[in-house]
Amino acid sequence: MDLVGTFAFALSGAVLGTQRGMDLFGVLVLAFVTAAAGGILRDLLLGAVPPVAIASWYALAIATAAGLLAFGFQPLIARFHSAVLFFDAAGLGVFAVTGTYKALEFGLSPPMAALLGMLSGIGGGMLRDVLTARVPVVLQGEIYAVAALAAALMVLAGEWMGLSPTIVSLPAIGLCLALRLISIARGWKLPVAPTRRD
Amino acid sequence: MDLVGTFAFALSGAVLGTQRGMDLFGVLVLAFVTAAAGGILRDLLLGAVPPVAIASWYALAIATAAGLLAFGFQPLIARFHSAVLFFDAAGLGVFAVTGTYKALEFGLSPPMAALLGMLSGIGGGMLRDVLTARVPVVLQGEIYAVAALAAALMVLAGEWMGLSPTIVSLPAIGLCLALRLISIARGWKLPVAPTRRD
């Protein structure tokens, strides 16, 4: 599952890079950043250095493969748009759940562990957007971070009830996936400040 | 004082978020980032992990409260604009002073400690601006970073004279506050390069 999440995140970064007219190198960088930056940021904040995505080469290899795929076959990827959205949502849940468990392991209090779990899920996409000079989409209305947060909170609930990670992980990932896909299908948005421009 | 600074910084981030039409989640993220990122960056650079704002939940709680306030009562906040400016300037001084002391404690040389102190003060606002896709305001003319630097240098002077932090801190924060408020009142700016566009 972790590999699937990495691959899906890398694909979403690479597709954005090709759409912005970046060169091959830029596309590969965006693929790696989107896939790895959330976990790297989590590990830096926990003091778990070097971060997993730097200490081992598998994230780089997967991201490079996804980047080359997106670079060479962009029309194909565009056709499987909903598959990419699905895997991206699954990856979000995976990263949120594993990030929360890792933060708890490092002794963080439950609310901060949930925050770091959510950050593991959304950090890569935020840096991807910063590097393409746009306001991170996650700050602008879709149910995305909230889905990651829901998975993180379910992990906390599981820990509080003394359930083992093997029991809690899949339902928590499923919750994130479901929230994300339903919100896309129904066009659910978070409220924006009612007083804007008044 | 530290809480006041955190609250004021969070408020300034949240207000910017509502003005940019961000959703509730985006506003809360901007509030936390503005309040905490300077100190987090300082702690990462010092190797003091997990950073204070991650290890304890109080910054998150204060930033969330400020974010909800700004989200719900934006016109009210807008009316107290000068109060926000005042607390923001106070927060800047607090973070610069405590940041400089912390860097000295970790063994940094005086000039680098002053740099990290200044960064503690201005880092949150810089990341806030990066996340809203604009050039950080602190790089563009106002007396802001310089006020933080003045407070940091006063801390260095106090250490050099062997004065205790309890004696030096308040005057240093006051210096930053005074510099910032006077420069706003009088429209003081830093010079820009005279040769621009020639």
Add this chain to the structure above:
Amino acid sequence: MDLVGTFAFALSGAVLGTQRGMDLFGVLVLAFVTAAAGGILRDLLLGAVPPVAIASWYALAIATAAGLLAFGFQPLIARFHSAVLFFDAAGLGVFAVTGTYKALEFGLSPPMAALLGMLSGIGGGMLRDVLTARVPVVLQGEIYAVAALAAALMVLAGEWMGLSPTIVSLPAIGLCLALRLISIARGWKLPVAPTRRD
């Protein structure tokens, strides 16, 4: 050589700052960021804290000198544009080579060491571009990161053949320099995705 690279990188950051109409402080920040951020990022990811550019004050001093120079004598710097390009390319090679060696020393696998070496070279310029709210130029077509990567790979080849750093470093830096200068002279670009806007 390390000092030359730091100075050239700082100059390139400072020149961009003056062109964007930043104030003196902003110009100095951009100079320091461009010169030091790549190495700081590398050290954070390796867990080598505080990073060299924070623990010692020489990068700050050199960057400040370069920033003041660019601020005061911008037309002069503009006249020596090709000298700045040359030193920037040399600095890129120096940082890529020393970064790769440092990452190997900290036990990273060869491909990840090359990645961190390249990041040491390009990270400063990327953050400079993020702070001026533009897409990093390194992602957009020129042979820049690839030149750094070539130097990093030559380091790996040297290690694999058991050659000492003193023998390998200069040729590797020369390779980066040559690749960069030839690509500028001939207008070589990396390919962009062929399917853009289709």
